Amino acid sequence: xxxxxxxxxxxxxxxxxxxxxxxxxxxxxxxxxxxxxxxxxxxxxxxxxxxxxxxxxxxxxxxxxxxxxxxxxxxxxxxxxxxxxxxxxxxxxxxxxxxxxxxxxxxxxxxxxxxxxxxxxxxxxxxxxxxxxxxxxxxxxxxxxxxxxxxxxxx
Amino acid sequence: xxxxxxxxxxxxxxxxxxxxxxxxxxxxxxxxxxxxxxxxxxxxxxxxxxxxxxxxxxxxxxxxxxxxxxxxxxxxxxxxxxxxxxxxxxxxxxxxxxxxxxxxxxxxxxxxxxxxxxxxxxxxxxxxxxxxxxxxxxxxx
Numbered sequence: 417x418x419x420x421x422x423x424x425x426x427x428x429x430x431x432x433x434x435x436x437x438x439x440x441x442x443x444x445x446x447x448x449x450x451x452x453x454x455x456x457x458x459x460x461x462x463x464x465x466x467x468x469x470x471x472x473x474x475x476x477x478x479x480x481x482x483x484x485x486x487x488x489x490x491x492x493x494x495x496x497x498x499x500x501x502x503x504x505x506x507x508x509x510x511x512x513x514x515x516x517x518x519x520x521x522x523x524x525x526x527x528x529x530x531x532x533x534x535x536x537x538x539x540x541x542x543x544x545x546x547x548x549x550x551x552x553x554x555x556x557x558x559x560x561x562x563x564x565x566x567x568x569x570x571x
Numbered sequence: 572x573x574x575x576x577x578x579x580x581x582x583x584x585x586x587x588x589x590x591x592x593x594x595x596x597x598x599x600x601x602x603x604x605x606x607x608x609x610x611x612x613x614x615x616x617x618x619x620x621x622x623x624x625x626x627x628x629x630x631x632x633x634x635x636x637x638x639x640x641x642x643x644x645x646x647x648x649x650x651x652x653x654x655x656x657x658x659x660x661x662x663x664x665x666x667x668x669x670x671x672x673x674x675x676x677x678x679x680x681x682x683x684x685x686x687x688x689x690x691x692x693x694x695x696x697x698x699x700x701x702x703x704x705x706x707x708x709x710x711x712x
Contacts, residue, residue, distance in 0.1 A: 490702035497706035538685075545669065546678050553669035557681045558707040559687040561662070565704040568692045 460552065463544055463559060464502040466537045470563075471495035473533060477525040484527075491566050498559050505555065531570040538563035572671040575664075576620060582657075582664035583617040589657040590683040596650035600638035602697060606654065609690055613661070616683060651698035658691035659708075666709030684709050 474492035478485045541560035548556050590610040597603050624630070644653050665687065668680040688708035694705045 477643045491704060494704055494706040501707075542678070542681055542685075545681050546674070550670040554666055554676065554709070555707075557666055557669045557684055558709055560681060561666075561685040561708040562704060562706055565688050565692040565708060568689045569703040571611070 417520060438439065458506045459548070460502055460544065460556070463541055463556065464499055464506065465530040466540060467495045467498040467559070470530075470533060470537060471499065473530055477527075477530065480525065486521055491555055491569065494562055494566065498562070501555060505552070511554075527570050531567050534563045538567065572670070573624065573627055575668045575671050576624050576627070576629070579661075579664040579668060580617060580620040580624065582661045583613050583620060585638050586613040586657040586661050587617060589640065589653050592640065592644050593650040593654050596644060596647050598647070602647075602651075605693070605697075607660075609654070648698070651694055652688070652700075654694040655691050655700065657700065658687045658694065662687040662691065662709040663711055 471492045474488050474495070478488050480490070538560050541556050541563060545553055545560055546555035587610060590613065592604055594603065594606050594610070597606055640653065641656055642649070642653070644650055662684050665680045665684040669677055669684070672680055685708075688705075691708070693702050695701070
């Protein structure tokens, strides 16, 4: 019982951290004028982290409720397609394995929490699209639109 | 950008035409009202596009007098399929505007792309077509 609670808290915190991190990064890129020794992460790294976290959240829910597999698997596949394109775009061997992927089952995952996560992800991708250079705008835009359709599909 | 605006206008005109055909084949009150709402939305976007093209002093290609439907529509099933088809097409046109716009104009294009993608998902659900979503709405092919 206690153990389960810990896993849940951690995975939630990690996922929130991903979302908050994306907001913080967006701020940094614009205002930070001081020389930074460490290489800046790619501006689209948060989109990749979110895609992996969302795919992992679907996977966990499918494991705990196999009856949902038919409905949820295509949505998880969409996120993996996003992750593949983002990895290609950003380059390097990013694959920062979704933070919560290691937690085999987080009982808190539900259709409702997935829907909220999709909506948050849509907002983040829309913000990334708005400030993206021209050659990246279509990818971020399609990802934002896709996350919106997922929220709709989960209604 | 005028080229992409003209393409978006053509897609919206085609959608308006298609929803006229779609409406004829729907009888369920909820489906009819969804089609009507979609039609109004596409008309509003068309009007905005005409204004924007005017602002840029660009002349859009004149709308063809008749639109060729991608397939014959004779019943509800065909009507729902056409609705999915036109929303996908409109989504493609707005997505093409993202790289040639900035700021609020890009946000508007994204919101139209998103809106059409979500509407296509709703039509797929009503038509019981799966999958309900695609990984990259608006990406051709």
